[in-house]
Amino acid sequence: MLTAGTALLLTGPAALTGCSSSTLAPSRPDPLESPARRAEADAALAQAVGQTQAQANPALAASARALAADRMAHATALRAELRRARPGPPSTSTVPPPAGPAPAAPAPSAARTALAQAARAAQDEAAGLVVTLPGYRAALLASIAACCATHAALLS
Amino acid sequence: MTRRPLRPPPYRARPQVPVGALQAALGAEHAAVWAYGLVGAFVPDALSRRLDEAMTAHQARRDATQRILIDAGAAPVPPEPGYLTPEPVTDAASALRLAITAETDAAAAWRSVVERSPADADLRGTGLEALTDAAVRATRWRATAGATPLTVPFPGAP
Numbered sequence: 001m002l003t004a005g006t007a008l009l010l011t012g013p014a015a016l017t018g019c020s021s022s023t024l025a026p027s028r029p030d031p032l033e034s035p036a037r038r039a040e041a042d043a044a045l046a047q048a049v050g051q052t053q054a055q056a057n058p059a060l061a062a063s064a065r066a067l068a069a070d071r072m073a074h075a076t077a078l079r080a081e082l083r084r085a086r087p088g089p090p091s092t093s094t095v096p097p098p099a100g101p102a103p104a105a106p107a108p109s110a111a112r113t114a115l116a117q118a119a120r121a122a123q124d125e126a127a128g129l130v131v132t133l134p135g136y137r138a139a140l141l142a143s144i145a146a147c148c149a150t151h152a153a154l155l156s
Numbered sequence: 157m158t159r160r161p162l163r164p165p166p167y168r169a170r171p172q173v174p175v176g177a178l179q180a181a182l183g184a185e186h187a188a189v190w191a192y193g194l195v196g197a198f199v200p201d202a203l204s205r206r207l208d209e210a211m212t213a214h215q216a217r218r219d220a221t222q223r224i225l226i227d228a229g230a231a232p233v234p235p236e237p238g239y240l241t242p243e244p245v246t247d248a249a250s251a252l253r254l255a256i257t258a259e260t261d262a263a264a265a266w267r268s269v270v271e272r273s274p275a276d277a278d279l280r281g282t283g284l285e286a287l288t289d290a291a292v293r294a295t296r297w298r299a300t301a302g303a304t305p306l307t308v309p310f311p312g313a314p
Contacts, residue, residue, distance in 0.1 A: 066305060066306065066307055135270075135272060135273075135275075138273075139267050139270050142270045142283065142287055143287070143312055145288060146263065146291035146311040146312065147308065147310065149292050150292050150307045150311070151307060153292050154295065154306060
């Protein structure tokens, strides 16, 4: 961290302001459900690309594995927040969807495009939620949007 | 009829502007501008355009943040006379690490602005944009420096 000569640029740990989803009717889906599912799907897609491109394009495979790891971290954090907001059995399975039959090793350029599009779409979805959600959730989604932007930048 | 003086429109009705978080973000922008001035002395000319873009972006962000604070009735914090770097900057590698540090600090400060801003406030969008820009620049400098990993899952998170 850069520290000022005379005063530290310290901010205290950000206050946890998003401690309730009480305004949501229990029957409505939590707004984090969609980004959680998307994160799981992206992780599965990126993992598949990481495997199918391991030989043909090791650099792309490495990018895909990095995306898979970050998206899985997003899914884990979002699922944790979903459970915290609504303890009890989740409305949908918490098990990531199976990656499905790996596509028969698409051309690297097509795979790269698919990953970039997924990262950009995830960035857009998370960014759209940043404006309306309570503070803690907004900050979580903001970090997720920023992370997806870094992957999109690397892949494009 | 009561006479009212002309006034500029408030910054989106100034709903609880998080002055402390904004001052910290302004401090991070001051530090980033200072840092890029130092970085420029150590990196190859081939990177000068990207350096200029980063410097310009932080200067613009600094100026915009000062305006937000003034509109909120707060006195913007001035830059420090000097900053302590985490390590001595002596070559291109350490200069790039300083650039990454500056962007990482900016990302953290702007994430805090997002967290502390009221929902539906323009500041949420401003904070998100600044956080995203800093995260992307940090990743690009890591790629330039050959640092790994290139990305972090939660830019700006404590």
